[in-house]
Amino acid sequence: MGPALTYHAALSPVFALRGDVVLADIDPDTRGLDPKALQAVLTEHTKVITVVHQWGHPCDMDAILRIAERHGLRVLEDCSHAHGSRYKGRPVGTFGDAAVFSLQANKAVYAGEGGILVTSDPQVHDRATLLGHYRDRSRDAVLDEDLRAHWVTGFGLKLRMSPFNAIVARHALAAFPARKEARHRCLRHFGERLGDVTYLEPVHIADHVDMGAWYGYKPLYRPEALGGVPRSVLIEALRAEGMEVGAPSSPRLSTLPLYARPENPLFPGTPKKGITPETGSHAEHVERHALSLPTFTNWPDDTKLIDQYAEAFHKIGRHREALVRYAADPSR
Numbered sequence: 001m002g003p004a005l006t007y008h009a010a011l012s013p014v015f016a017l018r019g020d021v022v023l024a025d026i027d028p029d030t031r032g033l034d035p036k037a038l039q040a041v042l043t044e045h046t047k048v049i050t051v052v053h054q055w056g057h058p059c060d061m062d063a064i065l066r067i068a069e070r071h072g073l074r075v076l077e078d079c080s081h082a083h084g085s086r087y088k089g090r091p092v093g094t095f096g097d098a099a100v101f102s103l104q105a106n107k108a109v110y111a112g113e114g115g116i117l118v119t120s121d122p123q124v125h126d127r128a129t130l131l132g133h134y135r136d137r138s139r140d141a142v143l144d145e146d147l148r149a150h151w152v153t154g155f156g157l158k159l160r161m162s163p164f165n166a167i168v169a170r171h172a173l174a175a176f177p178a179r180k181e182a183r184h185r186c187l188r189h190f191g192e193r194l195g196d197v198t199y200l201e202p203v204h205i206a207d208h209v210d211m212g213a214w215y216g217y218k219p220l221y222r223p224e225a226l227g228g229v230p231r232s233v234l235i236e237a238l239r240a241e242g243m244e245v246g247a248p249s250s251p252r253l254s255t256l257p258l259y260a261r262p263e264n265p266l267f268p269g270t271p272k273k274g275i276t277p278e279t280g281s282h283a284e285h286v287e288r289h290a291l292s293l294p295t296f297t298n299w300p301d302d303t304k305l306i307d308q309y310a311e312a313f314h315k316i317g318r319h320r321e322a323l324v325r326y327a328a329d330p331s332r
């Protein structure tokens with residue numbers, strides 16, 4: 001089971017294992033799994049809780065681990081947004097039975113394509129090694145003697161990333177601490193400059209959290225504070241000011257055919273539960289109201305640009321009435 005609003009690839013691979021996905025609502029502050037919602041959708045069939053530390057903000061791991069322990073469930077962390085994030089001082093990726101970090105080209109540490117799996121469970125380590133590698137790597141790395149008997153074939157697949165991409169990742173990792181620090185400074189400045197924009201809900205960051213890579217900056221729009229102007233019109237106005245602003249591109253997973261339809265397309269004839277979209281959920285509210293803003297990485301060079309973005313938001317606030325009239329009749 002996993003969060004209702006996240007990047008699909010955190011959960012979609014379950015269908016390739018003929019598994020089924022159950023979705024739970026998100027916490028509007030962390031944007032990750034809401035532990036109370038998670039508790040409500042657990043069944044005796046639930047095996048794994050997948051958490052995604054969305055945009056870099058760690059999930060409420062204390063509560064989620066308590067639930068996992070009480071019900072004997074495995075926890076998988078998707079840290080693809082959260083390279084370098086910490087929860088109560090401890091790095092994400094160290095809480096679950098296993099954790100994955102995508103190193104795809106857009107991520108804060110990137111290889112081009114590729115990724116990392118970390119685990120402290122020797123069984124997970126051995127089985128993941130045999131799933132991804134046949135021959136030498138499995139012969140040299142698999143700890144369990146009985147499992148190592150499979151080293152010539154692995155489990156029949158080879159899923160390793162290209163070594164050339166791994167070299168790129170090593171360089172990106174070396175550059176990451178400076179990149180992280182610059183991004184934090186940029187976004188702290190941006191957050192301060194946007195603080196008095198009444199039609200934006202500030203991005204909530206808990207005190208016990210270090211946002212690490214800060215993969216996205218997605219404040220929520222409050223249309224009631226801007227005369228009810230639709231988000232699409234606000235985005236149009238910001239773009240007219242030259243701003244690269246949009247609506248986040250990932251919809252709720254329940255709206256995607258892979259999740260919603262009652263048959264698994266990879267294994268025709270295999271039924272699955274099929275998910276009905278949750279209306280009135282936090283996931284729906286965030287999907288409808290979030291704005292996708294740039295994250296900036298050059299400090300202090302980007303300050304001028306950040307100030308221009310903030311000024312565009314302020315300008316729109318000052319011209320609220322004109323925007324309300326335009327929204328009522330865009331042809332005027």
Ligand SMILES: *Cc1c(COP(=O)(O)O)cnc(C)c1O
Nearest residue numbers: 007009010078080102103104115
């Ligand atoms: C990018 C991303 C993935 C997919 O990673 P790939 O390396 O492209 O397969 C999975 N989960 C999240 C949260 C992501 O952001």
